[in-house]
Structure formats: C-alpha cells, structure tokens
Amino acid sequence: MPAAQLPHSPSRPRLAALDGLRLVAAVAVLAYHYTSIDQEFWGNAAGEEFPTPSIFTRYGYLGVELFFVISGFVILMTAYGRGLPGFVASRLSRLYPAYWAAVVLTVLLQAFWDGGRQVEPVEALVNLTMMQEAWDITSVQGAFWTLWVELKFYLLIGVLLALGGITRRRAIALAMLWPVLAELARATDADLLASLLIPSWAPYFAGGMLLYLLHREGPDLLVGLGLGLNVVLCIRQATIFAEERALVHSEVAISTPVVTVLVLVMFAAVYACSSGPLARLEWRWLTLAGALTYPLYLVHGQFGFFVIESLSGTMSSYLVLVLAAAVSFLLAWLIHRFVERPVHEPLRRRLRDALERD
Template structure:
C-alpha cells in the first residue's frame, strides 16, 4: 500500500519518543550513584525521587515500538522491512559505538572496555545473543527490539492482516505468561515475559487506529496492562538494586505505566492528530542517537567534572551537549549513511529478483485439476478507519 509509506508522520509519537529518551537520561544522570561517587539522594533530594523511576522510559519505548513496527510492516515485504530497519538502526549505532569507544579509551576513569573483540562483536548488534558485554549498557534494549522484529517477520510470512495480528497477540501473550513455568530457554528468550505486554499492547493500539477500536482489542490492551504489573518489583531491583524492594514505593511506577498506555490510546483513537508541530519531527530524530551515546559518555563527563561544577548545572550542560552531539550524528552520519545503505540494499534485492525471475519462468507448471485448499474461517475484519495512516520510524 503506497499510501502507508507516504502518509504524514505522527508528530505526537516523535515528541513522546524524545520524552522517553530524556526520561532515561534523567534516570541515569540523577538517580544512579556511580558517576557521582555516592548516593544522589543527598545531591538531588527532590529530583532523585522522580529520577528513580526514569527507567520506565524503556518500557514506554517498547510500547511505542509495538505501535510503530506494526505500522511499518503493513503492506511491506520482508525485504522492504529489512532494508528499512538496517538503514535506520545501524548508521547511528555504529557512530555512537565508535564515539563511545573513543571517549572511554581516552578517559577510562568511569568505565572500561575489555578487548577489541568486544568492540568488533558489538558492531553486529548481536552481542546480546552470545554473552558478549555491551560497549554501553543501554545497548541491551536493541537486542530485544531485534527479537521483536524477528517475531513480526514471522507474521509477515503468513501475511500482515488484522486476523494474523490478533493471533500474534494471543500466542505471544500465552507464551509470555507461561514462560516462567515452562522454564524453556528458547521460549523465554523470544517471549520476553517482562516486556511482552508493552510490545503486544502497542500492536493492539495500532490495530485500533487502523481498524477502529472494539471489545477484543480493548480486552487485549487491558490484559497487557495487568500483566505489565507483574514485573515491577523485578525491574526496580534490576535498576536500583535489591535493597530497594520494600523501601521504594511501586505505586508511582504503576501510575506511569497506566499513563503511558493512556497516551498511546489517545494516539490510537486520533485524539492527538491535531498536534503537527514541525519541531517535534526534528526533536524525534534526535531520540535514537541521544539514547545510544548518553550513558557511558555522559557519565564519564559527570564523573570527570563532578567537583568543578554545581551538580544541577553539570547535569544540564552534559544533557545539552549530548543533544548537540545527537543532532550531529543524525545530520552527518545517520541521514547520509542511512540513505546510502537503503539504496545499496534495494539494488541488491533487485539484482537477486532479476536472477531468480528467469528460473521461475522455466519452472514446471503445476498439474491441472488439483483440489482447492480449504479456506480457514475468517475473523470479522472491521473496515479500516485510516486507510493511509501516518508512518513514523522508531530507533
């Protein structure tokens, strides 16, 4: 569907992406003690209370990703989807990775990199699958995104339809709910029980936008909202330490998750379509490179200058610098290299098709008179409300 790819961007999603990234930055710079040398509760007595929940920006990213990737695969072939993802993810990633390596090698006072084999493996973005350390800890989310892309690729082989997306939501929900009991590594790895509710809810929200909301879709979203509560204690312990269990209240995290679902619901229902400020599109473009570079580089700067500038001013300056560097990566690396990769991969796919086409012409025809396959019962598919919904990209 050509209209799918030519529609206007959802500006509200761009703004929400940047908000999610800044929330993660806020958490790393204000809530974590490591770059400051001691607990930040005494440095930022008020801000620390809010920053300790900033890790939820990652869950919000996954929720947005479910919506956006479901939008992206609709009407595309597997090859087209692969081209869009590779050209979108790798240029900024390579730039952020090499810049992080350079900063950490020059100023190894905050963290270090163990061996060049780690750096080389990280260039593939597949280090999460073979127990290779991430050059920057934030890269862990990229491997979860890649697994989500593989799941959506399976759906593409069967056809991206309303019915098949509903089947995906049901099968994935069951797998994620049963994974802790089944204790099967492969199922657990791909079901991603801690984060599946956000991806699945995002898919359901996009189905609402494309096909109108109904009781089935609201039921899926409601179920995911309940399942998302299951791992809040686990995520708190992962991000703030096991000592925080029972001491840090969980109700703010629950409210943030509910608010995240509510905002994406508003987008799904078209309530935020009137927001078309052009600056949001430019702001959204900074999200991915900002996320990639802010942690090890930013924390190194905070660690180095923590005794020379007031803490609030230092956080503001480092954040501003990271935004500027993110823009430079987007403008001078991500855009030109992404365009080159996209065009190169498309030419490669076109060449493969030209080589395969002649073989198909000479293939033996199928025997005549074969019985038709039974057509499975089709779910009722609502008439699309938005035949040309806006497409956006998520890093």
C-alpha cells in the first residue's frame, strides 16, 4: 500500500530506489485513472480522449499490485525484531493522519462539486475509520478500497507478532501457506475466511515478504521456491483480472501476455531496488518521492477529476492533464509537509507508550 513508508535507522539503511519505485506505481495509477478508465469527466471516455497514451496507461492499474508487493517487503521489514505495540503504533501513525486530511478535504470538495462521490454525513464519519468497506459504505475516494486490503494484511502480521514475533521460519510459512489457504477458502465458499485472507491479493504481499527475506539473508532455495510459487499465483490473478474485470473500467482490450510480462517486471524491479544494483542508489530526491506517494495516492482521484471536469473543453486536453496532476502533487506535498511530518512521530510515540502501558 502506498502508506508503507520505508523504515530508516543506522542498522536498517533506507532503500531510496524502492521509494522511487513507489512513486512510479502511484503515477501509473494516476495515469490510468486520468487517461484510460471509462469516466465522463472529459466529456467522453478517457481512452477516446487519449487514444495513443491509453495504449500504455491501460495497464496502469497494475500499479496497485506493485504497491502490494512493496508493502509486503516493507511491512515485514518494519515488523522484524519489533514488538506488537511498536508495530501497531508505527502503522496507525503512518496511515491515519494523511488519510484523515484527505477525507476532510474530499468531503469539503464534494460539498460544492456534484461530480464527485456524494456521501451522507454519517457515511463521511465512517470513512474516517478507514473501515467503511466492512459496512458496505461508499468511500469518498475510489482508491480507498486498497487501504481495507492493507489493513487485513497488517492484521495477519499483527497476529504473527502477538504469537511470539517474526522469525525467518514463521515468515516463510506465512508467505507460502497464506495464498494457498486463501484460495482454498474462496474455492470452498468460506466467505468470512476468504474476506480475511484476501485471496486476490495475498500472493503479492507474500511475494514481497519473500523478497525482503532475500534482501535480509541473501540467496536461499526455500525462499526462492516460495517466491516462484507466489509469482505464478500473481500471474494467474492478474490474467483473471485482465480477462474478467479490466474491461469493466475501460473499453479497451487488455493483453494477458503483456500483463504476464509486467507482473514479472514488477517483481524483478522490487528485487533490483532492494537486493540488486539499484539498492545502492542514494539520490535524496527519491526519499521525498517516496514520502509524497501515499498522500498523492489518497487525493489524486476526486481532485484530479474535479480539475478535469472544470477545465475540459476550455484548453488542450494534455494541458488539463498536466494541471490535474500538478494539483494532485501540490495537495500531496501540503499534506506531507503540514500533516504527516509534524504529526507522525509524536503520534507514534504516544500510541506506543499507551499500548505498552500495563
């Protein structure tokens, strides 16, 4: 998930290239939403407005899958060697401040713009919990559905921590058994279990976890076999999505061979940025790029669509596209600068102290 910020300490160096990869994933999702999905904010389908770019951006939805792989890597890194209170405090303080800001800003926008998602006041309040999906309540931003998926992954890691902490053996067992059990739950119509185990997304998180173990411990046959299993399961999930669901969101064909290649590239890119040659990059701007990713993901939907609907037809579509992206990046920077930076660390400390209190 976009909120999976990379931890940093003298013993845990920051992987700047992985921050940059997170921004690539966010921009891919943004481009998909602005230039490919079947929305009427342009006055017609986005794919018709941008026929050439949409040949490529139609695959931008895979940025979400890339987020999940990176999240599997980063969350296992965050949890390794840490107790449950520290993990919970870290995740809550990272997820919620920017999210609350995005919800409030979006509700204010929708108060005077009828083109966005309209929610009742009580529904907006439930949105602040990040658990609106559990009550089948509309999210104020379409991209928020992924946060509910992330919370379920955090729950599984939290259970592992509560049962005695993260070890190599436990991490491998979870990463290899979880996706298989999740698929069995779906196949046997065990709805509650399937909902908790998120079968459509489990292999992405699990694959990211195994990539972290490769980063931490080097080449390992068992980890490699588990990674291969999860990559295969990810390809299966991605091709099913391409065939059955992608056309629901756009009227353009999705090539399953292209999707297969992109899934392989996705895992290769995370490996290159964490254990390969790109892991040594130390460009400081990549750290800022990673910091902006989560708030950008949170706000790009409705605010970008507002700019598009307001300006479409008054100037070049490509200029409107640039302005929509610029507004989203500006809002992301403002949330990072004035919400995340001042709030995160004090909130984390207070939550940790409260959770550790007898």
